[in-house]
Amino acid sequence: MPALDAVLSRIDANLDEALKRLFGLIAIPSVSTDPAYKGDCARAAQWLVDDLKTIGFDASVRETAGHPMVVAHAKATRRDVPHVLFYGHYDVQPADPLDLWETEPFAPRLADAPTGKRIVARGSADDKGQLMTFVEACRAFMQSGGLPCDVTILFEGEEETGSPSLPAFLAANKDELKASLMLVCDTNMWDRDTPMITAMLRGLALEEVIIRGATRDLHSGLFGGAAVNPIHVLARIIADLHDGQGRVTLPGFYDGVAELPEEVAEQWKQIPFKGSDFLGAVGLSTPAGEAGRSVLEMIWSRPTCDVNGISGGYAGAGSKTVLPAQASAKFSFRLVGKQDPEAVLNAFRAFVRERLPDDCRVEFQRQGASPALQLPFSSEMLSRARRALLQEWGKEPVVGGSGGSIPIVGDFKRSLGMDALMIGFGLDDDRIHSPNEKYELSSFHKGARSWARVLDALAK
Amino acid sequence: MPALDAVLSRIDANLDEALKRLFGLIAIPSVSTDPAYKGDCARAAQWLVDDLKTIGFDASVRETAGHPMVVAHAKATRRDVPHVLFYGHYDVQPADPLDLWETEPFAPRLADAPTGKRIVARGSADDKGQLMTFVEACRAFMQSGGLPCDVTILFEGEEETGSPSLPAFLAANKDELKASLMLVCDTNMWDRDTPMITAMLRGLALEEVIIRGATRDLHSGLFGGAAVNPIHVLARIIADLHDGQGRVTLPGFYDGVAELPEEVAEQWKQIPFKGSDFLGAVGLSTPAGEAGRSVLEMIWSRPTCDVNGISGGYAGAGSKTVLPAQASAKFSFRLVGKQDPEAVLNAFRAFVRERLPDDCRVEFQRQGASPALQLPFSSEMLSRARRALLQEWGKEPVVGGSGGSIPIVGDFKRSLGMDALMIGFGLDDDRIHSPNEKYELSSFHKGARSWARVLDALAK
Numbered sequence: 059m060p061a062l063d064a065v066l067s068r069i070d071a072n073l074d075e076a077l078k079r080l081f082g083l084i085a086i087p088s089v090s091t092d093p094a095y096k097g098d099c100a101r102a103a104q105w106l107v108d109d110l111k112t113i114g115f116d117a118s119v120r121e122t123a124g125h126p127m128v129v130a131h132a133k134a135t136r137r138d139v140p141h142v143l144f145y146g147h148y149d150v151q152p153a154d155p156l157d158l159w160e161t162e163p164f165a166p167r168l169a170d171a172p173t174g175k176r177i178v179a180r181g182s183a184d185d186k187g188q189l190m191t192f193v194e195a196c197r198a199f200m201q202s203g204g205l206p207c208d209v210t211i212l213f214e215g216e217e218e219t220g221s222p223s224l225p226a227f228l229a230a231n232k233d234e235l236k237a238s239l240m241l242v243c244d245t246n247m248w249d250r251d252t253p254m255i256t257a258m259l260r261g262l263a264l265e266e267v268i269i270r271g272a273t274r275d276l277h278s279g280l281f282g283g284a285a286v287n288p289i290h291v292l293a294r295i296i297a298d299l300h301d302g303q304g305r306v307t308l309p310g311f312y313d314g315v316a317e318l319p320e321e322v323a324e325q326w327k328q329i330p331f332k333g334s335d336f337l338g339a340v341g342l343s344t345p346a347g348e349a350g351r352s353v354l355e356m357i358w359s360r361p362t363c364d365v366n367g368i369s370g371g372y373a374g375a376g377s378k379t380v381l382p383a384q385a386s387a388k389f390s391f392r393l394v395g396k397q398d399p400e401a402v403l404n405a406f407r408a409f410v411r412e413r414l415p416d417d418c419r420v421e422f423q424r425q426g427a428s429p430a431l432q433l434p435f436s437s438e439m440l441s442r443a444r445r446a447l448l449q450e451w452g453k454e455p456v457v458g459g460s461g462g463s464i465p466i467v468g469d470f471k472r473s474l475g476m477d478a479l480m481i482g483f484g485l486d487d488d489r490i491h492s493p494n495e496k497y498e499l500s501s502f503h504k505g506a507r508s509w510a511r512v513l514d515a516l517a518k
Numbered sequence: 519m520p521a522l523d524a525v526l527s528r529i530d531a532n533l534d535e536a537l538k539r540l541f542g543l544i545a546i547p548s549v550s551t552d553p554a555y556k557g558d559c560a561r562a563a564q565w566l567v568d569d570l571k572t573i574g575f576d577a578s579v580r581e582t583a584g585h586p587m588v589v590a591h592a593k594a595t596r597r598d599v600p601h602v603l604f605y606g607h608y609d610v611q612p613a614d615p616l617d618l619w620e621t622e623p624f625a626p627r628l629a630d631a632p633t634g635k636r637i638v639a640r641g642s643a644d645d646k647g648q649l650m651t652f653v654e655a656c657r658a659f660m661q662s663g664g665l666p667c668d669v670t671i672l673f674e675g676e677e678e679t680g681s682p683s684l685p686a687f688l689a690a691n692k693d694e695l696k697a698s699l700m701l702v703c704d705t706n707m708w709d710r711d712t713p714m715i716t717a718m719l720r721g722l723a724l725e726e727v728i729i730r731g732a733t734r735d736l737h738s739g740l741f742g743g744a745a746v747n748p749i750h751v752l753a754r755i756i757a758d759l760h761d762g763q764g765r766v767t768l769p770g771f772y773d774g775v776a777e778l779p780e781e782v783a784e785q786w787k788q789i790p791f792k793g794s795d796f797l798g799a800v801g802l803s804t805p806a807g808e809a810g811r812s813v814l815e816m817i818w819s820r821p822t823c824d825v826n827g828i829s830g831g832y833a834g835a836g837s838k839t840v841l842p843a844q845a846s847a848k849f850s851f852r853l854v855g856k857q858d859p860e861a862v863l864n865a866f867r868a869f870v871r872e873r874l875p876d877d878c879r880v881e882f883q884r885q886g887a888s889p890a891l892q893l894p895f896s897s898e899m900l901s902r903a904r905r906a907l908l909q910e911w912g913k914e915p916v917v918g919g920s921g922g923s924i925p926i927v928g929d930f931k932r933s934l935g936m937d938a939l940m941i942g943f944g945l946d947d948d949r950i951h952s953p954n955e956k957y958e959l960s961s962f963h964k965g966a967r968s969w970a971r972v973l974d975a976l977a978k
Contacts, residue, residue: 091836151838219836246740260739264837273801279720279922282824282852283816284797286806289825289847293756300750337744341733342877347743356743364738365749366840371827372848377724377885379850379922380826387749388832390839392742417802425837462739462839491737491840 059135060203062514068198069506076194077168077177079109080502083148083186084166084179090125090149091219099125099215102148106213113197115211120231122223125149125215129234132196135204139517143210143237143476145466146189146244147217150181151491158493168499173250175499184490187497188243188482189213191505198510206517210237214466217244220264220426224466228473236474239439239516243509244464245482247501248329248456253447253508255440256480257433258358258459259467261393263402264425267292267410268386271418275371276381286417288385289370295413296387299363303349306363306391308405314396318359326354329456339487358459362392388425392461399427428468433477439516443479446511450504481512519595520663522974528658529966536654536966537628537637537959539569543608543646544626544639550585550609551679559585559675562608566653566673573657575671580691582683585609585675589694592656595664599977600899603670603697603936605926606649606704607677610641611951618953628959633710635959644950647957648703648942649673651965658970666977670697674926677704681926688933696934699899699976702927703969705942707961708789708916713907713968716940717893717900718818718919719927721853723862724885727752727870728846731878735831736841746877748845749830755873756847759823763809766823766851768865774856778819779895782917786814789916818919822852848885852921859887888928893937899976903939906971910964941972 069076088102089095103119103126110117110130117130128148153163161167166179177187192211199205212235216223228235248254269288276285301307318326333353337343347356356362370385372378391402407422414420433440440457447455460480467478483505489495529536548562549555563579563586570577570590577590588608613623621627626639637647652671659665672695676683688695708714729748736745761767778786793805793813807816816822830845832838851862867882874880893900900917907915920940927938943965949955 091834091838093835152834154834218838262739262839264839266837271802276800277922278822278824278826278850279722279852279920280817281800282850282921283807283820283822284793284805284813285800285802286804287824289828290756290760293753293825293828296750296753297757333744337877340736340741340745342731342745344746344876345744346746346875346877353744357740360743362738362743364742364747364841365753365831366738366838367831367833367842368749368753368845369829369833371825373827373829377726377848377850378826379722379724381824382827385828388837390738390742390837392739415806416804417797417806460739461742462737486740489734490740491838492735 059206059517060199062510065198065202065510066507068202069194069510072194072198073503076190076506077502080177080187080190081166083190084181085164087164088149088215089152090216092152096125099149103128103213103215106148109193110211114200120227122227124223127215127227128211128213130211132200132205132209134206134208134517139207140239141208141210141237142239142241142516143212143235144192144241145212146192147185147214148189149215149218150184150186151218153180155493160494169496173498176496177499177502178494178496180495182495183484183488183497184495185217185244187502188484188505191483191502192241192243192509194506195509195513198506199513206513210235220262221466222426224469228469232474237476240467240470240476240478242464242467242478242480243482243505245460245480246484246486247482250485251451252453253451253455253481255443255447255455255457256460256482257440257457258394259431259464259480260361260461261397261399261428261430261468263391263393263399263427264389265403265406266386266388266423266425268384268421268423269418270384270421272381272383275383278379278381281381285381286415287381288418289382291413291415291418292368292370292385292387295410296365298413304347306361308363308402308409310405311361311402313401314398315361316395326458329354329458357461359394361394361397364390366390394430397430399429403427431468431471431478433479437477439477439479442515443481443512446515447481447508450508450511481508483508519666519977520659522970525658525662525970526967528662529654529970532658533963536650540637540647540650540962541626543650544641545624547624548609548675549612550676552612556585559609563588563673563675566608569653570671574660582687584683587675587687588671588673590671592660592665592669594666594668594977599667600699601668601670601697602699602701602976603672603695604652604701605672605930606652607645607674608649609675609678610644610646611678613640615953620954629956633958636956637959637962638954638956640955642955642957643944643948644955645677645704647962648944648965651943651962652701652703652969654966655969655973658966659973666973670695677926681929684926685929685933688929692934697936700927700930700936700938702938702940703942705920705940706944706946707942710945711911712913713911713915713941715900715903715907715915715917716920717895717917718854719891719923720919720921721857721859721888721890722923723851723853723859723887724849725863725866726846726848726883726885728844728881728883729878730844730881732841732843735843738839738841741841745841746875747841748878749842751873751875751878752828752830752845752847755870756825758873764807766821768823768862768869770865771821771862773861774858775821776855782895785917786812789814814918817921819854821854821857824850826850854890855892857890859889863887888923891927891931891938893939899939902975902978903941903972906975907941907968910968910971941968943968
């Protein structure tokens with residue numbers, strides 16, 4: 059097991075080379091939701107396999123019904139060390155709307171900012187930049203003599219579309235993927251200077267709803283008033299989903315949603331977090347969630363229902379007096395605690411059907427479902443990771459939650475009983491999923507150093 | 519003023535000659551939308567001027583930025599009689615798809631059908647056959663001694679392309695075109711045996727609403743629960759616009775909306791119209807409008823509020839867990855009676871603003887506003903026209919509405935303050951705008967007789 063200092067020095071010395079590698083990966087537009095990019099997803103997977111082989115991993119591309127997985131293994135120099143499974147995803151969100159990007163989304167560049175250099179591109183933060191911090195840490199160890207822990211890596215290419223191939227893949231490869239701890243790098247720092255360990259992840263249930271009325275678009279003058287308007291039906295369903303206090307009205311929705319333990323609630327109150335700053339950064343000022351809840355609760359420990367997209371009728375310039383034959387919306391539910399995604403989706407479908415006029419039909423398109431996950435606050439692994447991050451950043455990490463979901467974490471917890479340590483180096487202003495996504499160069503550099511320290515600490 | 523019987527006899531005697539004339543007009547392919555037929559449009563206008571001069575009209579071609587207008591005047595034999603303005607259009611839709619025509623579209627022919635002879639050709643019904651019914655009635659009067667009313671005729675050549683030159687032409691020729699009543703022959707009979715007078719046209723107010731929240735699209739996991747979702751805000755506004763009884767909830771919306779006079783309501787109940795057939799034709803079965811109203815009321819005499827299009831967030835394939843920065847919808851209000859479009863739009867804007875959370879801004883994009891046009895049911899002109907049509911057809915005409923707007927009628931109302939009597943002899947199966955367009959010979963013949971009776975009745 060090489061000395062940690064030597065490994066950290068190697069990471070520092072190799073930063074330029076590491077950036078070049080990351081840019082190579084980012085340049086592959088591996089947009090998982092759009093079939094047009096299927097070949098690019100395969101290329102990204104192969105790129106990762108090639109790079110991991112270069113370091114010394116036993117790496118391979120594994121085909122699925124969707125985009126391929128990447129699986130890689132490497133042993134530690136010593137025996138009887140922890141075996142970690144590192145998870146990341148090489149797929150990215152679509153770059154749209156393209157006209158809001160200052161430069162080409164898949165042409166990564168290093169930009170100067172008052173806070174330092176940053177990498178600007180789709181996928182720079184979510185998740186290519188993040189996953190490469192771990193790869194670079196492994197590279198530095200292996201080039202310095204070897205790994206401190208046994209390492210298995212799993213990269214998937216369908217995280218942005220709800221990981222549809224993952225459950226079957228896990229079931230088929232349980233023995234190969236089983237490890238003592240899961241590591242995930244798809245979360246954020248607390249702030250630019252303060253690391254964070256994410257102990258709670260909200261789950262996610264996704265469903266598209268298509269409401270159909272007449273057999274064709276109708277003239278709103280000739281039929282208006284007599285013919286059902288699917289946009290109105292859909293709007294009423296959406297409006298009915300929340301009450302005046304911001305609570306979701308689905309029957310049974312809050313089953314399994316517990317209040318925070320008093321100790322944790324107290325800790326969260328001490329976190330230097332201002333809801334007004336958080337919202338102010340995106341031009342907002344008023345928490346939109348449940349009345350009486352703090353913003354941290356709203357985004358970490360409370361469930362939500364949101365419409366992510368809606369369409370129906372004429373959307374071009376000017377007016378067209380049409381009664382549309384259909385309208386559709388994409389719904390997402392962020393889940394916490396022990397909420398059952400299937401129960402939520404069942405309640406949702408019933409809720410929609412109850413509000414469907416005789417003259418409408420509904421089609422549901424399931425887009426994915428995963429439960430929330432919570433790491434015990436008393437875990438020894440958690441303590442070691444906290445110390446390692448304290449050493450790298452000079453500040454005690456915040457141990458908190460994440461509003462976003464990482465479906466695989468829940469899947470692994472369920473399938474293999476593995477806990478996950480979620481450490482990420484993104485910042486809240488990274489604009490993931492939005493135009494001009496970026497990743498701080500310091501996140502990339504100190505992220506790799508952090509993983510070196512964490513791997514070292516876990517093995518001791 | 520010649521005896522009506524003599525005029526009707528002359529129409530009967532001249533039918534063959536009248537058909538020859540109509541065929542001559544139809545043979546000119548005056549397709550307004552296609553520049554290749556520009557010369558033909560001019561030829562059709564000149565053909566009409568020549569024909570009207572033959573009868574004794576003071577007729578002329580008037581150039582516009584587009585296709586020319588035809589304006590013609592003739593005085594009645596007596597003074598102090600009504601002055602009517604007759605409107606029609608000589609332009610036609612393109613004949614495509616040509617291969618679906620059984621014979622040449624611009625080679626009119628008389629075809630036998632189980633229901634009688636019919637004229638088959640592009641423009642036979644829309645609107646050359648219809649406008650010539652009026653010209654033939656005038657011809658018969660003038661050949662019998664003179665017109666019973668002062669008559670001004672306006673034929674345009676751009677109706678099928680939205681009448682772009684009409685508003686300016688009306689404004690520039692107000693004094694010349696001003697009359698006491700407008701007559702239009704571009705509508706249908708109720709059915710093969712029952713004439714119809716269209717006395718109500720719904721108005722239309724259009725407004726696009728754009729709701730903006732955060733300064734950019736947000737990740738629904740990171741911000742979901744705390745950040746306002748403009749789709750939700752818009753959906754609540756849409757849902758709030760109707761109550762559980764299908765009534766529009768805008769304050770003051772029903773100001774100026776009168777109940778039908780009992781006599782009219784009773785007449786509408788007798789109209790052989792089945793709402794279930796009307797809706798069934800487009801796959802629907804349940805009237806969606808105000809509880810307790812008939813389908814005829816819903817589409818003719820009641821106002822509506824409809825969303826014609828909605829968009830916001832991600833609308834592509836699969837899912838994208840985004841909280842959109844904005845959502846927009848195109849609203850249309852069909853107006854009746856004395857509803858004031860500006861008052862409706864003002865109430866609507868206030869309604870939207872009242873429902874706007876602190877964190878949202880709204881932008882309104884006005885798309886147009888025109889009031890309903892309604893000939894008073896008590897109008898003496900209407901009563902006379904009803905009696906005239908009853909005499910010709912032996913059946914009481916349906917006095918109804920049209921849910922759609924006929925923009926030119928609104929233009930005349932706005933520019934010249936004239937009410938319109940819309941009487942047409944087309945049938946629903948005339949296939950206007952489609953291959954094998956036809957006009958019943960009985961429509962042409964009895965149409966001319968009907969206009970003779972109407973002109974006679976108006977003058978009495």
